[in-house]
Amino acid sequence: MGDLVWIFFSSMVVNNFTLMLFLGLCPFLGVSGKIETALRMGAANTFVLVMTSLAVWVLNTFILSHAPYLRLIAFIIVIASLVQIVEMVIKKLSRALFRALGIYLPLITTNCAILALAIFQTNRDYTLAQGLVFAVGSGGGLALALVLMASIRESVELADVPALAQGTALVLFIAGSLSLAFMGFAGLLSSG
Amino acid sequence: MSQEMSPPPPHPAAHGADGLAERRRAVPPNVDLVKGVWRENPVLIQLLGLCPTLAVTNSVANSVVMGIATFFVLVGSSLLVSTFRRRIPNEVRIATYILIIATFVTIAEFALQALVPGIYKALGPFVALIVVNCIILGRQEAFAGRNPVGRSVLDAVGMGAGFMIALLIMGSVREILGSGTFLGVSLFGPRYEPWVIMVLPPGGFFTLAFVLLTISWWKRRQPALAKAAEPRGLVVAERAA
Numbered sequence: 001m002g003d004l005v006w007i008f009f010s011s012m013v014v015n016n017f018t019l020m021l022f023l024g025l026c027p028f029l030g031v032s033g034k035i036e037t038a039l040r041m042g043a044a045n046t047f048v049l050v051m052t053s054l055a056v057w058v059l060n061t062f063i064l065s066h067a068p069y070l071r072l073i074a075f076i077i078v079i080a081s082l083v084q085i086v087e088m089v090i091k092k093l094s095r096a097l098f099r100a101l102g103i104y105l106p107l108i109t110t111n112c113a114i115l116a117l118a119i120f121q122t123n124r125d126y127t128l129a130q131g132l133v134f135a136v137g138s139g140g141g142l143a144l145a146l147v148l149m150a151s152i153r154e155s156v157e158l159a160d161v162p163a164l165a166q167g168t169a170l171v172l173f174i175a176g177s178l179s180l181a182f183m184g185f186a187g188l189l190s191s192g
Numbered sequence: 193m194s195q196e197m198s199p200p201p202p203h204p205a206a207h208g209a210d211g212l213a214e215r216r217r218a219v220p221p222n223v224d225l226v227k228g229v230w231r232e233n234p235v236l237i238q239l240l241g242l243c244p245t246l247a248v249t250n251s252v253a254n255s256v257v258m259g260i261a262t263f264f265v266l267v268g269s270s271l272l273v274s275t276f277r278r279r280i281p282n283e284v285r286i287a288t289y290i291l292i293i294a295t296f297v298t299i300a301e302f303a304l305q306a307l308v309p310g311i312y313k314a315l316g317p318f319v320a321l322i323v324v325n326c327i328i329l330g331r332q333e334a335f336a337g338r339n340p341v342g343r344s345v346l347d348a349v350g351m352g353a354g355f356m357i358a359l360l361i362m363g364s365v366r367e368i369l370g371s372g373t374f375l376g377v378s379l380f381g382p383r384y385e386p387w388v389i390m391v392l393p394p395g396g397f398f399t400l401a402f403v404l405l406t407i408s409w410w411k412r413r414q415p416a417l418a419k420a421a422e423p424r425g426l427v428v429a430e431r432a433a
Binding site: 019020021022023024025026029069072073076077080111112115116119120123164165167168169170172173175176177179180183 | 239242243244246247287290291294295297298301302317320321323324325326389392393394395396397398400401404405408409412
């Protein structure tokens with residue numbers, strides 16, 4: 001139980017995917033303009049991460065032990081088709097959820113956070129439970145970073161920023177400061 | 193690696209059957225090659241592939257190895273995709289592209305593991321993550337899938353070089369400031385106090401922000417200078433696109 005809690009916090013704040021490991025930067029820079037969209041993107045990401053974690057565990061346990069060199073190709077195919085299936089199922093089951101997540105789901109296929117989760121999970125030999133906790137933790141971390149970024153950007157919109165720094169440069173400065181703040185969590189790891 | 197991949201400049205006769213390509217041959221080969229290096233630089237101008245740009249550039253050696261690996265994958269997939277562009281059904285083209293890219297990444301991963309195990313370890317998951325680098329898929333979709341082999345490879349070489357240049361800029365700034373070294377060679381002597389923050393994650397964000405600021409300042413200064421001497425090559429490229 002203890003190591004599950006540790007995995008959860010480590011993946012959520014200490015080794016935050018976006019701010020510490022630079023994974024999933026495209027949505028972080030692209031769709032972090034509004035808090036609401038950021039929340040939905042975070043939710044969609046977490047959902048796909050959990051599904052991926054499940055699929056990767058099945059792949060690793062039953063199939064890839066026979067052909068380890070196919071790892072990367074198998075992961076990317078499974079993730080791409082999984083996202084497609086999830087999209088179809090959600091569309092059938094819940095129109096409201098589909099409308100909320102709809103446009104973000106296809107984008108997630110090429111999000112490096114998803115493939116990275118699969119690779120980390122394999123490299124660290126996580127069990128099913130550990131993998132799922134890891135997926136929820138990292139999804140939560142992604143959502144946290146997205147929402148923090150969106151709320152800062154919403155306030156900065158009213159500020160008088162020099163024309164030169166507007167756009168991506170400003171977002172990167174904010175991201176750097178957030179990353180700096182998250183470095184404070186590193187202490188949790190060594191003491192815990 | 194780069195030498196054996198780069199083809200001879202495309203010859204008009206080589207694509208005689210390709211009517212469309214023949215008309216487009218008006219584009220001089222150097223335009224395809226050069227645009228990726230600066231004017232359409234994938235990282236600094238198009239802002240694609242930011243994850244590896246920020247994650248692996250804490251030293252020059254890592255940046256160079258990552259740049260070479262991505263270059264190899266990009267040129268190899270462009271070569272293959274443009275060769276088979278008429279046989280790939282339109283509905284499954286993205287899946288096919290990803291499969292081709294994943295194959296080349298697997299090759300690159302094993303090669304790095306064998307040749308430079310230390311750096312391979314430092315790069316961590318980011319070698320495998322070349323698969324989802326948007327620069328590579330973007331070039332297949334936007335260029336290699338609809339252009340002849342020669343032009344696609346030139347385009348890939350240019351874009352790959354542009355990516356390498358961006359990584360090298362980031363890597364140099366971060367290693368020089370963050371460790372006081374360049375490729376491991378000490379620059380300022382023992383009295384230099386390194387800015388450790390530059391090799392840590394926040395340093396990546398700040399360095400890229402400053403690089404982008406410099407570029408936008410440079411571009412803003414540019415129109416006045418450019419108006420005097422509008423390069424003709426760019427106009428040709430625009431018409432072809």
